[in-house]
Amino acid sequence: MLTRIVVICWLNLLPTVAAMGQAVSPPAAPSAAGQELQPTPPAVPAPEAQPQPGRVLCDQNVTYRLVDPSSVPEQYRQLVGIWSDAAWDTRPCAALIVQDVKPDGSASIIYVYGPLGSGAPAQGAVLHGTGMVRGGELRFQNSDGSQFAFRPGIADLTGHWINPKGESFQATFKQTP
Secondary structure, three states: OHHHHHHHHHHHHHHHHHHHOOOOOOOOOEOOOOOEOOOOOOOOOOOOOEEOOOEEEOOEEEOOEEOOHHHOOHHHHHHOEEEEEEEOOOOEEEEEEEEEEOOOOEEEEEEEEEEOOOOOOOOOEEEEEEEEEEOOEEEEEOOOOOEEEEEEOOOEEEEEEEOOOOOEEEEEEEEEO
């Protein structure tokens, strides 16, 4: 008897549940000329950065997320990517990953440094941070006070580094696929 009551109640609720699961399209609004306008499709969110497989740069394993370049303001697109094969002098290797640049010029970056060769004694690190693009130049400073500036070239980035001692170095960073 109880089973029969549950089945009858469930059958009575079924049309209501089915109607709740159907989306109702908004009515089309008439235009000034009397023609119907089609409803505007929902806004498509900006593509999210997808995790990339780990990559070894300067003897450091790095995981990163590059945004879809079309989601970056046009004046900053040429900065987004992986920039490597650089050396400030004969010892440390250097690489820069620009993951994203926002409309205000703030950039999500990863700076990587390490030994130039696999047998070199230099220590390395992977530093995550934020830079700012002003006047076409990406700038940031790390925790030891070193200042970095990168300016796009035709197919590469020219980097400028001033260490805490005031010594100045320049290097060319190649875009890495």
